[in-house]
Amino acid sequence: MHLAARAGVRPSIEAPALYADVNVTGTTHIFEAARKQNIPVVFASSSSVYGDSATAPYREDEAADFPVSPYAATKRAGELLAHTYHHLYGLPIVCLRFFTVYGPRQRPDAAYAAVIPLFIAALRAGRAPEVHGDGKQSRDFAFIDDVVAANLLAAEAPAEQCSGRVYNVAGGREQSLLEMLEILGRATGTDIAPVHVAPRVGDVRHSFADLSAAAADLGYRPQVSFEDGLARTVAYFAEQAS
Numbered sequence: 001m002h003l004a005a006r007a008g009v010r011p012s013i014e015a016p017a018l019y020a021d022v023n024v025t026g027t028t029h030i031f032e033a034a035r036k037q038n039i040p041v042v043f044a045s046s047s048s049v050y051g052d053s054a055t056a057p058y059r060e061d062e063a064a065d066f067p068v069s070p071y072a073a074t075k076r077a078g079e080l081l082a083h084t085y086h087h088l089y090g091l092p093i094v095c096l097r098f099f100t101v102y103g104p105r106q107r108p109d110a111a112y113a114a115v116i117p118l119f120i121a122a123l124r125a126g127r128a129p130e131v132h133g134d135g136k137q138s139r140d141f142a143f144i145d146d147v148v149a150a151n152l153l154a155a156e157a158p159a160e161q162c163s164g165r166v167y168n169v170a171g172g173r174e175q176s177l178l179e180m181l182e183i184l185g186r187a188t189g190t191d192i193a194p195v196h197v198a199p200r201v202g203d204v205r206h207s208f209a210d211l212s213a214a215a216a217d218l219g220y221r222p223q224v225s226f227e228d229g230l231a232r233t234v235a236y237f238a239e240q241a242s
Contacts, residue, residue, distance in 0.1 A: 001151055002030050003044045005075075010200060012071035023074035024081070031085045031093070040092035042154045043082050045166065047099040047140070047207050048072035056174070057140075057210040060097070060166045068204065079166055086164035094154040094162050099170035099209050103144030103229060104236035116141075116230070119181060120237050123188045133199035135178040138206045140170040143229035146222040153218040162217050170209035171222050171229070183227055187234040 005023045006012070012019040027043070034041045050058045051066040067073045082093040100114065108117035122129040150169040154162065178194075185191055214220040224232075 001042045009069040009071050012069050016070035019070050019074050024077045027078045035089050035091050042151055043095045045079050045095045045097045046075040047097050049076040052204050056208040059210045060213055092159040092163040095166040096154055096169045100139040100141045101147050102141055103233055119184055120234055123190045128192050128195045131177055131194040131196050136176050138174045138176045140174055140207055140209045141226055142170045143224040146224055150220050153220050157218050167214040168209040168211055172211050173226055174208040183230050187231050
């Protein structure tokens, strides 16, 4: 399971060569090693490859050739390398396009942490969460347990059915940042208005997955609702603070 990468849109804009070296050259080394040992691969890609697609929910057979950040471009390059290794050498490879993954054990103090632990940390500290833009941008949030399940399903899927293909992995529900903050407010027992700052360069406006292919071929169906996933995540951070 190839999950290693330089992650994050904003830092990739600042260091595109580093991202290309790690995510593209590094992935080539992984695929080459797998080819020599004939080891099947599950490759972690990203919903960022869709860029600002106008058609939602996003389907895997839609064009994904217009990424809007170096990070997204390197993930798309990884998918193309996977296709090449499958086509040329018959190497069994399944690519999973992860949408916004969240859950317990995410680090709110990391420089490029996901938005949910940052919001939880702010609310628990009595600070106003910082929202980039108007907060109406939406994401399809995938709880970590569902993402782990998707990886296991991909690893066990019949190669003749799934190898060389790409599958969306998400929660199956589109949620705006403002809606998410309302749910987090109820979960944390707070009512703090966010502070709006400038939008982030390279961020897409909306991201929503069609999961029909993953359901049909992998048997993937998200089991954790967004409300339940946020509640579990809030409970984790509360336990860590106690």
